[in-house]
Amino acid sequence: MQNIIEIKNATLFQGSTKVFDRLNLEISSAYNTAILGPNGAGKTTLLKLINRDFYPVVAKHSFVKLFAKERWDVQELRSRLGIVSQSLQQNYSGDTIGLYVLLSGFYASDGIWQHQHFDEIKIQRAQQVAQQLGIEHLQDREFSSMSTGEQRRFLLGRALVHNPPVLVLDEPTSGLDISACFQYLETIRGLTSMGKKLILVTHHIHEIPPEVERVIFLKEGKIVEDDTKKNLLTSDKLSRLFDIPIKIIEENGYYQAVPDIL
Numbered sequence: 508m509q510n511i512i513e514i515k516n517a518t519l520f521q522g523s524t525k526v527f528d529r530l531n532l533e534i535s536s537a538y539n540t541a542i543l544g545p546n547g548a549g550k551t552t553l554l555k556l557i558n559r560d561f562y563p564v565v566a567k568h569s570f571v572k573l574f575a576k577e578r579w580d581v582q583e584l585r586s587r588l589g590i591v592s593q594s595l596q597q598n599y600s601g602d603t604i605g606l607y608v609l610l611s612g613f614y615a616s617d618g619i620w621q622h623q624h625f626d627e628i629k630i631q632r633a634q635q636v637a638q639q640l641g642i643e644h645l646q647d648r649e650f651s652s653m654s655t656g657e658q659r660r661f662l663l664g665r666a667l668v669h670n671p672p673v674l675v676l677d678e679p680t681s682g683l684d685i686s687a688c689f690q691y692l693e694t695i696r697g698l699t700s701m702g703k704k705l706i707l708v709t710h711h712i713h714e715i716p717p718e719v720e721r722v723i724f725l726k727e728g729k730i731v732e733d734d735t736k737k738n739l740l741t742s743d744k745l746s747r748l749f750d751i752p753i754k755i756i757e758e759n760g761y762y763q764a765v766p767d768i769l
């Protein structure tokens with residue numbers, strides 16, 4: 508199975524903070540993977556490293572390979588990935604109308620620019636995705652006038668419009684109400700059953716769909732555990748990861764954390 512990500516000895520700074528110190532990580536396309544860790548662990552930074560928003564410090568025997576390649580035309584790389592993140596939602600150009608939010612996925616841009624051209628085939632594809640996600644009635648609405656959940660659906664559509672093999676999601680259900688959260692999870696599950704690989708980056712245990720097989724714990728910029736979901740999503744392991752007594756409840760392949768009160 509091909510590696511989606513292979514990171515070797517990557518050191519990375521955000522401002523003056525050293526987020527990763529010689530990080531090693533491999534994610535193969537054999538499994539759907541969740542990267543779990545507390546606030547500030549480096550999850551979003553890792554995602555930015557994957558998306559080539561950031562580069563590690565240049566060092567001998569250090570590299571970041573994506574789909575087994577170190578050098579990429581960023582545009583070409585992004586066409587292989589469908590990314591949905593909160594920072595994208597915050598930074599997305601608010602006056603873009605729904606249909607164009609979807610179309611912007613063809614350029615992995617956070618709005619629409621004059622030089623971008625959309626032929627009939629692309630427009631039809633965007634409309635098809637809108638229909639699949641049940642957002643076709645919002646196609647003419649400005650992004651800024653949509654609710655959080657509606658925006659999230661459009662960003663998922665934007666990530667899907669170019670049909671990438673891998674979806675990378677950063678806290679995908681944050682800010683969604685229970686119904687929107689469950690619907691979103693069902694959509695993600697449907698996509699994995701169609702063969703899309705999932706890399707989920709989160710601190711919310713409840714948004715890990717049953718299809719996730721491998722879990723990686725990230726804490727203070729370090730991989731502290733890497734195992735099957737069954738072995739890691741336990742009360743004991745999660746209490747250690749989050750430094751607080753946690754009780755884990757499992758139901759139908761979903762997990763929920765509650766305080767472990769004696």
Ligand SMILES: Nc1ncnc2c1ncn2[C@@H]1O[C@H](COP(=O)(O)OP(=O)(O)OP(=O)(O)O)[C@@H](O)[C@H]1O
Nearest residue numbers: 521522523524526545546547548549550551552710
């Ligand atoms: N622009 C910045 N300048 C300095 N430090 C930063 C900057 N952005 C992030 N950091 C630091 O980098 C570390 C990792 O941040 P990151 O956003 O990757 O964490 P995270 O795991 O995504 O957390 P959360 O669960 O809160 O989203 C944190 O210590 C954070 O304070």
Ligand SMILES: [Mg+2]
Nearest residue numbers: 550551552677
């Ligand atoms: Mg984050």
